[in-house]
Amino acid sequence: MSHEKEALEEAKKINEEYHYLNTITDKPLEGHMHQGKLSGYTVSVKDAICVKDVETTGGSAILDGYKPVIDSTVSKKVKSQGGLIIGKTAQDAFGFGGFSVNVGIGKKIPLNPFDKERACGGSSGGCAGFTAKTNLKHVSLAESTGGSIVCPASFCGVVGLCPTYGRVSRYGLLDYGNSLDKIGPMGKNVKDTALLLEVISGFDSKESTCADVEVDEYSSFVGKDVKGMKIALIKECFGKGVNEKVAEQVNQAIEKLKEKGAVIEEVSLPLVSEYGLAVYYILAMCEASTNLAKYCGIRYGKMKDCTGKGFNEYFSEIRSENLNEESKRRIMIGTFARMAGFRDAYYIKAAKIRTKIISEYKEQFEKYDALICPTMPVIAPKFSEIEKMTPLENYMMDILTVGPNLAGLPHITIPTGKVDGMPVGTMLIADHFEEKKLVQLGSALE
Amino acid sequence: MKFTTDIVIGLEIHIELNTNTKLFCGCATKGSDEPNSRVCPVCLGHPGSKPVLNKKVVEFATKLGLAMNCKIDKELVFSRKSYFYPDLAKNYQITQYEQPLCKNGSMKLSNGKTIGITRIHVEEDPAALVHPGSIHGSNYVLIDYNRSGNPLCEIVTEPDMASPEEAREFMNKLITILEYLEIFDPDAIIKADANVSVKESGYIRSEIKNITGFKEIERALNYEVQRQKRAVADGEKLIQDTRSWDAEKGMSSRLRTKETEDDYGYIIDPDLVITDITDEFVKNIKDNMPELADEKMEKFKEHGIADDNAEIISKNKDLAKVYELLVKEIDADKVSKWARRDLMKAANYHKKNVADLDLEKVVPKFVSVLKAEISGEINAKIAFMGTSSIVEDPEFDVDKYIGDNKSQGDDSAIEGFVKEVISEQKENVSKYKAGEGKVLNFLVGQVMRKSQGKADAGKIKELLIKCLQ
Secondary structure, X not given: OOHHHHHHHHHHHHHHHHOOEEEEOOOOOOOOOOOOOOOOOEEEEEOOEOEOOEXXXXXXXHHOOOOOOOOOHHHHHHHHOOOEEEEEEOOOHHHOOOOOOOXXXXXXXXXXXXXXXXXXXXXXXXXXXXXXXXXXXXXXXXXXXXXXXHHHHHHHOOEEEEOOOOXXXXXXXXXXXOOOOEEEEEEOOHXXXXXXXXXXXXXXXXXXXXXOOOOOOHHHHOOOOOOOOEEEEEHHHHOOOOOHHXXXXXXXXXXXXXXXOXXXXXXXXXXXXXXXXXXXXXXXXXXXXXXXXXXXXXXXXOOOOOOOOOHHHHHHHHHHHHOOHHHHHHHHHHHHHOOOOOOXXXXXXXXXXXXXXXXXXXXXXXXXXXXXXXXXXXXXXEHHHHHHOOHHHHHHOOOOOHHXXXXXXXXXXXXXXEEOOEEEEEEEEEOOOOHHHHHHHHHHOO | OOOXXXXXXXXXXXXXXXXXXXXXXXXXXXXXXXXXXXXXXXXXXXXXXXXXXXXXXXXXXXXXXXXXXXXXXXXXXXXXXXXXXXXXXXXXXXXXXXXXXXXXXXXXXXXXXXXXXXXXXXXXXXXXXXXXXXXXXXXXXXXXXOOOXXXXXXXEEOOOEOOHHHHHHHHHHHHHHHHHHOOEOOOOOOEEEEEEEEHHHOOOOEEEEEEEOHHHHHHHHHHHHHHHHHHHHOOOOOOOEEEEEEOOOOEEEEEEEHHHOOOOOOEEOOOOOOEEOOHHHHHHHHHOOOOOHHHHHHHHHHOOOOHHHHHHHHHOHHHHHHHHHHOOOOOHHHHHHHHHHXXXXXHHHOOOOHHHOOXXXXXXXXXXXXXXXXXXXXXXXXXXXXXXXXXXXXXXXHHHHHHHOOOOOOHHHHHHHHHHHHHHOHHHHHHXXXXXXXXXXXXXXXXXXXXOOOOOHHHHHHHHHXXXX
């Protein structure tokens, strides 16, 4: 059986049981090459990332049937390096969630590869679940706004790396919070993850926020000696709200780094610990509420008969019927926070604190190569537990991941041990464009 | 703000910059008019598309800002202005909000008054809505995105204008500046919103939206001033409102009052990076700025030409250019009169713009014609016909023309024609002698005919008068 066919069969089989893929690509794609750095790898792509001619919905029913006329820069690069794109993965609609349970209307919730009663994490849940479950060589194109790469990677026991903001072009990515969105790789191990990062990084003239910074050969940093590297554990990330057994696993990982000669100290990041979550949600929702405005049933996506209806009535119906509850919640909160009269108190203030949070981190990187903490405060929760959570408790899950996301700092999660049979992730955060250090330190934890 | 004038007017003017490509994508701004033929994922607002700034637009807008004596900001920041409307591809418009590119400018009117420029900012044009049939009669609308994303400049003035006439002069001067800077397509439609209030109401302001076309602006302002004055006279209490101008009906109607003012929920556009506007960039533009109409007018006046000629010529960039080339070789007064009358007349006759002339070819020919006229080699009529022929065909052989049409300087020949005419036109001659002075022109014409148009009209007249005494 050919590699393509084998991959397709396996994907279908896994999907029947776990619902990781919204769309399976069973036709050859334009621009796919057979040779390159990714030849032999299958690649899954988060549904929010455009792949030309393949249905791309961002996990929302409002885009059902939408086939992009463009390839995202990352999908183009993957195809040109021989990666075989096998499908678009399940996610919280538009990335709005941390468990991949906020899927679009009519879409299936992906199940944790270790326990089908539990969530994959989110919002790139399908990417992480599929990467964990497939037996083939596989990497995944995920995306993070406030933790959507490392959270599901941690819950599903794979490696996830969220790069520096601007490292990877966002061209072709459906926007959630444009100043926060980052496309990044997931893999079964650090080497695969680093390889995909190498392929997708670099300047892109089609995307204004993409940085013109030289791309390192990330995969060559796998296994490099970490002796003498200085790492600080973030005190606040081991305290209240963090499961003790999870913290214990992370502490063991820290010990492992120590044994390999890394120098470990402790730092405090009071500002980000106190305000990170609030600042993140205000900015992300403000931006999201403008980004989702374009989905109104006129040029693409879901449409219906508009006879006899005015524009306002028509688009309100389309949006009411096709956006899920969490999308509506974020549009409303985001619109509120940028309204005249509230804008200064929320949006403008949040933007100012964000700058201060970045400085708080930057100060640490004058002394340290990386910061370390648990990726998630808990192991993957059961669906029954999630159902009981309030929206606020839901948002609290991002407490450890929003910081580096707000500051645009690269971070990686490495599976380090298990609690109750479920994987635990250790997170390392590095300075801007220092992804190579994450690869180096991350591989030392494998 | 404390107002004192009877009428207070402020304008917000939208002009389309004539760059080749759109503000945030590579689509052409001009070309095929086939609906939705000049579009891409960016200007259609497709998922995943991202805007990339067209730097040429920044250059053009900076030019305009400098010409309007504005302060240019150190950085360029774009915001999203959110509102739902079918002509907006993303249901937000990328525009500038807190930090406009240009601010605190001014423009002087001919009465010496200074009109303050609050700000000039850059933004994208929405798509065009096409109502099959008429706007009121059709039950659906079509959207043409060809215009979506075209670069616009919005110019906001202080409420410094005290009459629709001042507003018209402001607009005239603005258009002249735009033409001099060559950043604007003269065929493009100018749109404006106007704030109008009158003393009688205690300056309760109405904002008139969607005034399309240069002439409509003055018309809408006149209407609005009269409407407000009449309303106060009728005992109505005005309230601040936003109104829409209906050009078909020639009247404005209320859209909303201030209480329901739109809230656009502005945020900084996170897809665009903040661009530094360096001193070097601004200096470079400043150094390459053309001389503008007002400066030219002053300079032309110094040449000793009539003030109105200086004004008319300087207002037309292309006419000014021809004048400047000719005045190097020919008397300024003569050139100014020729440019304003002969050249404009010839251009109108041939339905050409002065801008269309191939100056390298035609200017030396104009010089020859004018020199021949001044020296008396050819008469004024022959000179005008020469000018006209050159305008019509730049390859026109002007030397041969002058040679063929030399004035008959020989007085005796003309005198012969004069005598012939006097003997032929006995009736008219006696009319003239009886005091009917205008008959003289007819007699001049008769002599001119005999000279086959080559004689000098002044000379004929002189000889006729002498012989008829």
